[in-house]
Amino acid sequence: MFGFFIQRIVQAAIVVVAMSILVFVGVYAIGNPIDVMIDPAATQEIRDNLIRQYGFDRPLYEQYFVFVGNVLQGDFGQSFIYRVPVLDLIFSRLPATFELALGAMLLASVVGIPLGIWAGYRPHAFSSKAIMTLSILGFSLPTFWVGLLLVMTFAVQLHWLPSGGRGPTSDLLGVPLSFLTPTGWSYLILPAFNLALFNMGLLIRLARAGTLEAMSSDYVRFARAQGLKESKVVGLHVLKNISIPIVTVFGLEFGSTLAFAVVTETIFNWPGVGKLIIDSIMVLDRPVMVAYLILVVLLFVIINLVVDLLYGVLDPRIRARRSA
Amino acid sequence: MSDAILSVEELQTHFFTRAGVLKAVDGVSFSVGKGRILGLVGESGSGKSVTGYSILRLVDAPGKIVGGRILLKGKDLAALDPEAMRRTRGAVVSMIFQDPMMTLNPVLKIGTQMVAAIKAHVKISTADARKQARDALALVGIPAPDERLDVYPHHLSGGMRQRVAIAIALLHKPAVIIADEPTTALDVSIQSQILAEVRRLADQTGTAFVWVTHDLSVVSSLADDIAVMYAGRIVESGETGAVLAHPKHPYTAGLMASVPSQAERGQKLVQIKGSTPSLAHLPEGCSFRPRCPRATDICKTMPALLPLGDTKVRCHHPIVEHAS
Ligand SMILES: Nc1ncnc2c1ncn2[C@@H]1O[C@H](COP(=O)(O)OP(=O)(O)OP(=O)(O)O)[C@@H](O)[C@H]1O
Ligand code: SF4
Ligand SMILES: [Mg+2]
Numbered sequence: 246m247f248g249f250f251i252q253r254i255v256q257a258a259i260v261v262v263a264m265s266i267l268v269f270v271g272v273y274a275i276g277n278p279i280d281v282m283i284d285p286a287a288t289q290e291i292r293d294n295l296i297r298q299y300g301f302d303r304p305l306y307e308q309y310f311v312f313v314g315n316v317l318q319g320d321f322g323q324s325f326i327y328r329v330p331v332l333d334l335i336f337s338r339l340p341a342t343f344e345l346a347l348g349a350m351l352l353a354s355v356v357g358i359p360l361g362i363w364a365g366y367r368p369h370a371f372s373s374k375a376i377m378t379l380s381i382l383g384f385s386l387p388t389f390w391v392g393l394l395l396v397m398t399f400a401v402q403l404h405w406l407p408s409g410g411r412g413p414t415s416d417l418l419g420v421p422l423s424f425l426t427p428t429g430w431s432y433l434i435l436p437a438f439n440l441a442l443f444n445m446g447l448l449i450r451l452a453r454a455g456t457l458e459a460m461s462s463d464y465v466r467f468a469r470a471q472g473l474k475e476s477k478v479v480g481l482h483v484l485k486n487i488s489i490p491i492v493t494v495f496g497l498e499f500g501s502t503l504a505f506a507v508v509t510e511t512i513f514n515w516p517g518v519g520k521l522i523i524d525s526i527m528v529l530d531r532p533v534m535v536a537y538l539i540l541v542v543l544l545f546v547i548i549n550l551v552v553d554l555l556y557g558v559l560d561p562r563i564r565a566r567r568s569a
Numbered sequence: 570m571s572d573a574i575l576s577v578e579e580l581q582t583h584f585f586t587r588a589g590v591l592k593a594v595d596g597v598s599f600s601v602g603k604g605r606i607l608g609l610v611g612e613s614g615s616g617k618s619v620t621g622y623s624i625l626r627l628v629d630a631p632g633k634i635v636g637g638r639i640l641l642k643g644k645d646l647a648a649l650d651p652e653a654m655r656r657t658r659g660a661v662v663s664m665i666f667q668d669p670m671m672t673l674n675p676v677l678k679i680g681t682q683m684v685a686a687i688k689a690h691v692k693i694s695t696a697d698a699r700k701q702a703r704d705a706l707a708l709v710g711i712p713a714p715d716e717r718l719d720v721y722p723h724h725l726s727g728g729m730r731q732r733v734a735i736a737i738a739l740l741h742k743p744a745v746i747i748a749d750e751p752t753t754a755l756d757v758s759i760q761s762q763i764l765a766e767v768r769r770l771a772d773q774t775g776t777a778f779v780w781v782t783h784d785l786s787v788v789s790s791l792a793d794d795i796a797v798m799y800a801g802r803i804v805e806s807g808e809t810g811a812v813l814a815h816p817k818h819p820y821t822a823g824l825m826a827s828v829p830s831q832a833e834r835g836q837k838l839v840q841i842k843g844s845t846p847s848l849a850h851l852p853e854g855c856s857f858r859p860r861c862p863r864a865t866d867i868c869k870t871m872p873a874l875l876p877l878g879d880t881k882v883r884c885h886h887p888i889v890e891h892a893s
Contacts, residue, residue: 462671
């Protein structure tokens with residue numbers, strides 16, 4: 246198990262290094278931030294000075310190594326626009342995105358997993374077919390379109406919920422959060438639902454496929470032959486078996502949900518990292534873009550690692566193979 | 570047999586498929602007495618498993634019990650409501666299956682599965698249930714039962730797993746256990762150990778067994794009574810010694826001639842000609858007719874299962890010994 250852990254850490258480190266190079270080169274290729282940063286009427290001298298000051302005159306690999314050196318000291322640089330350290334900037338926006346993504350994932354699980362299990366348990370029922378249609382919609386409807394529809398319906402037409410923003414927050418351990426107050430909820434629920442739809446569809450399909458397979462297995466027949474209640478057959482035998490793929494997907498999707506909250510945050514004007522990054526791209530605020538993308542890579546790698554380890558906890562057969 | 574614990578009367582289980590109605594079990598009758606073992610023998614596809622599933626009312630769609638009675642301690646299982654049937658399963662009648670690798674849930678510890686099986690029928694603390702589980706494992710000859718409770722099925726050998734399955738089936742001291750070829754997947758020495766164990770359990774606990782198998786040598790060493798099944802019907806039944814000493818049905822005789830240990834030394838092994846008929850295209854009259862060396866015109870009508878000497882046989886031209 247320990248050897249397995251070390252091996253995974255090394256793999257993860259390689260991925261992070263490779264991705265950081267890609268990100269750096271990619272962002273460099275997008276455009277020159279100097280043009281955006283300074284007054285077009287500025288003299289060539291001011292321009293050259295600035296270029297030198299930011300080190301844009303040096304070769305790319307040198308810029309990269311300076312950047313890595315700084316990062317290793319915990320310094321991702323300063324935002325060109327806001328003139329504050331980018332890490333502070335990102336971390337100040339992170340709680341909002343985190344809360345939104347977590348809310349979306351929980352909503353997706355709480356709704357998606359039971360519906361999926363039901364659809365797998367009674368595959369021929371009308372309700373199951375309706376559920377599957379729903380999951381296809383959740384899958385395929387574009388997030389921004391559903392988002393706009395939600396705003397139109399619940400905010401503009403019905404006036405039930407606010408159309409955007411985060412509203413007032415309350416602090417928990419110094420972190421501003423929405424879910425502690427009913428008002429906070431009223432701002433959170435629409436964007437969370439919007440962001441949840443895709444994963445809801447995914448979890449429904451996953452839970453259904455797993456349940457369908459488990460229901461025809463010998464161990465379910467045997468459990469029934471022992472006189473177990475159907476609730477126990479499903480709640481113990483089936484659930485434990487389908488939990489492995491579900492935990493994997495939950496973990497992996499949590500990463501992408503965080504990263505792709507961009508669309509939802511833009512529609513609902515949610516003050517999270519996604520909105521920050523869109524704004525930064527508009528003005529070519531390189532340090533923010535690079536730091537954000539590298540943090541996303543780190544996040545994915547860490548989540549993958551955790552999921553892999555959890556996998557072993559959940560599936561004893563894998564645990565046995567690894568320690569062998 | 571008037572002291573029968575389980576008596577199946579004219580059981581009919583049909584599968585309503587697109588290709589038509591498959592009469593997998595079509596008028597099967599047999600009975601088992603306390604502490605006795607009935608060997609249910611027949612080729613693959615003759616309906617042995619479906620008969621077993623029917624007794625526990627665990628036939629999967631599109632299968633359905635369409636006729637007959639299943640009298641267990643005088644109560645007709647075919648007429649029970651689902652909840653009463655659930656309370657009967659595991660408590661009064663249990664079942665074990667062919668593949669010990671698949672009947673235990675791979676991701677649940679042995680103890681967890683056994684505790685769930687116990688709690689399905691009695692209100693009891695988990696600690697007490699574990700004690701019962703341990704005792705049950707000890708009863709079927711599993712060494713170090715305490716430790717076995719905390720392992721997963723893949724830690725055990727095939728033979729051990731089948732013992733665990735038998736222990737689970739025995740938990741509530743059921744009157745009858747249906748065993749669907751439980752030793753077929755095991756090697757011969759393990760098989761004979763388990764058969765000896767089952768014989769001892771039947772004698773000690775008074776549990777009756779319906780032992781499904783296609784292996785005549787298993788039946789001859791284990792079963793008190795035998796019922797030979799062909800294409801969904803019983804074609805011959807009686808005490809094992811009586812049937813095997815003088816098989817009266819041409820199919821039984823053919824089966825015996827094809828088993829090495831049963832055929833007389835020096836005699837050639839003969840396979841029954843032809844193969845198991847498809848249920849969708851059964852011949853008119855006696856189902857065995859196309860393969861039968863004794864068939865005549867009258868065999869185009871279905872013979873009844875009638876007493877002949879000390880056994881019962883379903884044949885127009887039974888093999889009767891001529892006093893030479
Ligand atoms: N789910 C099903 N759908 C349709 N027909 C089925 C189904 N299950 C069983 N049958 C029919 O019932 C017949 C008897 O099957 P069964 O499993 O009882 O045979 P068996 O005697 O147990 O054979 P084996 O020795 O191979 O286990 C099969 O030949 C098949 O035609
Ligand atoms: S009834 Fe006729 S065909 Fe059927 S087994 Fe007897 S002799 Fe053979
Ligand atoms: Mg079978």
